[in-house]
């Protein structure tokens with residue numbers, strides 16, 4: 001077997017080895033067609049069955065009730081930042097955004113180009129090192145939707161619960177924690193995520209939404225940016241990112257094999273506990289960045305006592321086969337992204353490396 005890196009990349013990120021190997025086995029000749037899945041028509045029966053299977057698996061894993069639909073779109077979660085207000089933030093309405101850090105702010109900036117917005121809650125006062133309490137939200141009557149970023153990938157925070165928004169649609173960017181834990185889908189009206197963190201390779205963005213939200217886009221916006229175009233055409237209005245969708249289907253199958261969302265959640269909690277305990281029990285040598293109750297189980301951010309020693313940590317970790325431990329350039333420090341596909345043993349190897357590094361430098 002090839003050597004596998006201890007991969008803590010934030011995105012694109014690790015994909016389960018089993019999935020890569022299965023994809024490799026059917027790469028050149030997909031199901032006896034004499035073609036790769038990348039080489040065939042997206043209107044043919046072979047591709048369409050993969051497309052439909054991926055949608056069904058996703059709804060099945062989420063336990064979504066009847067009335068939810070999956071779209072496969074392109075342009076990343078960043079394109080959703082624009083599509084959401086284009087489709088829903090119509091004249092006379094305002095869109096609520098919860099400010100939690102880097103990604104929420106990008107979503108807000110796009111919405112402001114389109115229409116009126118308000119900040120429903122913010123953790124700016126805490127430098128985004130926690131998530132705001134959403135229990136007492138006042139939602140204006142003319143709110144088009146409330147937008148929440150479930151997991152801030154860069155800061156390393158995560159919501160553990162979600163607000164009840166009544167009749168106002170709750171829209172959640174789950175790019176960095178989708179399918180990492182069980183969820184009551186009924187509480188959400190639209191969920192979206194770029195695939196490259198927890199679902200597979202980059203190239204496809206999934207949208208899971210109540211069907212009624214997807215059926216009536218304003219008539220003046222461009223065809224390809226309308227949810228109703230993709231809804232009516234089962235995400236086959238234009239050529240979909242077929243290989244990425246095929247890979248997502250494989251990852252979904254792998255999640256089913258891990259025991260679905262309850263199985264994967266148990267594993268994720270075990271990995272995150274191991275790493276946070278190593279940080280908390282280092283007598284201050286490593287310091288977690290985020291308030292304990294807001295800590296992300298996907299992106300673990302931490303610091304050392306100086307930037308020099310952080311640089312040393314990163315350099316030596318790379319020499320030992322660890323990848324992606326440098327924090328995002330906008331916040332510095334260290335970050336270990338431990339998405340679904342990062343094995344427990346990889347996290348254990350990091351914890352052992354950290355202990356050894358502290359022994360030599362503490």
Ligand SMILES: *Cc1c(COP(=O)(O)O)cnc(C)c1O
Nearest residue numbers: 076077078103153173175176194
């Ligand atoms: C990575 C990320 C994005 C941006 O995704 P792209 O697919 O690169 O557009 C948006 N939101 C969150 C929470 C992310 O982690």
